[in-house]
Amino acid sequence: MISVKEAKSILQKNTPSSRIQVLPLEEVAGLRVAEPVFSPMDVPSFDNSAMDGYAIQWNNSQGSWQLEGEIAAGATTDSPLQEGKATRIFTGAPVPQGADTVIPQEWITIKDGEISFDHDRFQKGDNVRLKGAQTKSGDKIMEAGTLLSPGGIGLLASVGVHRVPVMVPPTVGVILTGNEIKEVGQKLEFGEIYNANGPILNAYLQQVGIGKIEIITVKDNPDILRQAINKALASYELIILSGGISVGDYDYVKEGLESAGVRELFYKIKQKPGKPLYVGIKGEQMIFALPGNPASVITCFNQYVKPTIKQWMGDKDSWEPRQWLALDSPVKKNPNLTTFLKVKIEKDIVKILPGQESFNLISFSEADGFAEAPEGLDHLEAGEKVGVYGW
Numbered sequence: 001m002i003s004v005k006e007a008k009s010i011l012q013k014n015t016p017s018s019r020i021q022v023l024p025l026e027e028v029a030g031l032r033v034a035e036p037v038f039s040p041m042d043v044p045s046f047d048n049s050a051m052d053g054y055a056i057q058w059n060n061s062q063g064s065w066q067l068e069g070e071i072a073a074g075a076t077t078d079s080p081l082q083e084g085k086a087t088r089i090f091t092g093a094p095v096p097q098g099a100d101t102v103i104p105q106e107w108i109t110i111k112d113g114e115i116s117f118d119h120d121r122f123q124k125g126d127n128v129r130l131k132g133a134q135t136k137s138g139d140k141i142m143e144a145g146t147l148l149s150p151g152g153i154g155l156l157a158s159v160g161v162h163r164v165p166v167m168v169p170p171t172v173g174v175i176l177t178g179n180e181i182k183e184v185g186q187k188l189e190f191g192e193i194y195n196a197n198g199p200i201l202n203a204y205l206q207q208v209g210i211g212k213i214e215i216i217t218v219k220d221n222p223d224i225l226r227q228a229i230n231k232a233l234a235s236y237e238l239i240i241l242s243g244g245i246s247v248g249d250y251d252y253v254k255e256g257l258e259s260a261g262v263r264e265l266f267y268k269i270k271q272k273p274g275k276p277l278y279v280g281i282k283g284e285q286m287i288f289a290l291p292g293n294p295a296s297v298i299t300c301f302n303q304y305v306k307p308t309i310k311q312w313m314g315d316k317d318s319w320e321p322r323q324w325l326a327l328d329s330p331v332k333k334n335p336n337l338t339t340f341l342k343v344k345i346e347k348d349i350v351k352i353l354p355g356q357e358s359f360n361l362i363s364f365s366e367a368d369g370f371a372e373a374p375e376g377l378d379h380l381e382a383g384e385k386v387g388v389y390g391w
C-alpha cells in the first residue's frame with residue numbers, strides 16, 4: 001500500500017500529455033489554449049464614437065458648428081467632415097475623417113441648424129475610441145495555457161479569431177460492475193440497490209468538461225467483464241470502472257484488466273474511503289478502477305481522477321488543497337490512513353458532517369468538499385488547520 005502523496009506523484013508522472021485540436025469558439029469554453037494567440041488585426045479597426053452625440057473637429061475657442069448629416073453604427077462609407085461642421089453620430093459609428101471629438105447629446109444646444117456646448121467641460125479627443133486602442137495587429141493577446149472563460153472567448157471573437165488550438169479532454173468510457181445494481185426508476189427486488197455511481201460519475205465528468213460519456217453496467221462475470229474492458233480499451237483514452245476491485249470472490253476487475261494487457265501503476269492507498277483504488281496504464285491510456293462504495297467513488301474521483309483529467313487538459317495545479325481552514329471540532333482517526341472527511345465550510349471554519357462511512361451519502365448534498373486528515377496522526381484538535389478540496 002502506498003501513501004496519498006505517493007499515489008498523486010505517480011499519477012502526475014504518468015498522465016499523458018495533452019492532445020491538441022483546433023476547435024471553433026462554440027466548443028472551447030473551459031478548455032486551455034495550446035499556443036499563444038496573436039491578434040490578426042487592430043481593435044477597434046477604425047476610430048469610432050463612444051457616445052450618441054455629435055462629432056466635430058475640436059476648436060479651442062467657444063463657438064458653434066453647422067450641423068450636417070448623420071453616421072450610424074455600421075456605416076461603411078467615410079465622408080470627411082469639414083472644419084466648422086458637426087455631424088450627428090451614434091455609439092460605435094465610425095468617426096469621420098477630419099473629426100476628432102464627440103460631444104454627447106445631453107450637452108448640446110441646437111439652434112438654427114447649429115450646435116454649441118460648454119467648451120470647459122470637454123477637450124480634444126473626448127469620446128473617440130481610437131483605432132488599435134485595445135489591440136494592435138500582431139499583439140500577443142493570450143498566453144499558452146490560458147483557461148478560456150466566456151470573457152476570453154469574447155476577446156478572441158473581437159479580434160476575428162474563430163478557431164483556436166486547445167488542449168482537449170481525454171475520451172472517457174465508464175464500466176460499472178455489480179449483479180445488484182438497478183437503474184433509478186426501475187423496481188428494486190430484495191438484495192438489489194439503485195445505481196448511484198453512474199449518476200455520480202456522469203455528473204463529475206460533465207463538471208470537468210467531458211461532454212460525451214458512455215456508461216455501461218456489467219454483471220460480476222469474468223468473461224463479460226473482460227469483453228467490456230477490451231471494448232472500452234479499443235475506444236477510449238481514459239477508462240473508469242466502479243466496484244469489483246476488492247478481495248471478494250466476485251471481484252474480477254483487477255484480473256480482467258491484467259488479462260487485457262493493462263500494467264498496474266498502483267493498487268491500494270493508505271486512505272479511507274477508497275482504500276482499494278487501482279490505477280493502470282496501457283500505452284497512452286489510463287485506467288482507474290474505483291472501489292464500489294459511492295463515497296469511495298466520490299473521494300477517489302475528487303482526489304485522483306479529477307486532477308488527472310485536469311492535468312491531461314493542461315492544468316497541472318489541481319492536485320493540492322484549495323484552502324487551509326480550521327476544524328470546528330476534534331477528529332479521531334486511524335493513524336495508518338489518510339482520512340477524507342465530508343465537510344461544510346461556514347465562515348472559514350470547517351464543519352465535519354455526520355455520516356462519514358463509505359456507504360453513506362447523506363451529507364453529500366450539503367457538503368462543500370473534503371478535508372484531508374493526514375496519515376501519521378491519530379487525532380486532530382478543534383482549531384487545527386486542514387487542507388480542504390472543493391468539488
Ligand SMILES: Nc1nc2c(c(=O)[nH]1)N[C@H]1C(S)=C(S)[C@@H](COP(=O)(O)OP(=O)(O)OC[C@H]3O[C@@H](n4cnc5c(N)ncnc54)[C@H](O)[C@@H]3O)O[C@H]1N2
Pocket residue numbers: 176177178180181193194195196197198242243244245246247248251273274275276290291292293294296358
Ligand atoms: N475482506 C475485505 N473486504 C473488503 C475490503 C477488504 O479490505 N477486505 N475492503 C472494503 C473496502 S474499504 C471497500 S471500499 C470495498 C470495495 O469493494 P469493491 O470495489 O470490490 O466494490 P463492490 O464490492 O463491488 O461494492 C462495494 C459496495 O458498493 C456498492 N456499489 C457497487 N456499485 C454501486 C453502484 N453503481 N451504485 C451504488 N452502490 C454501488 C455495492 O453494492 C457494495 O455495497 O470493499 C470492502 N470489502
Ligand code: MOO
Pocket residue numbers: 271272273274275276291293295296358359
Ligand atoms: O476504502 Mo472503503 O471505501 O473505506 O469502504
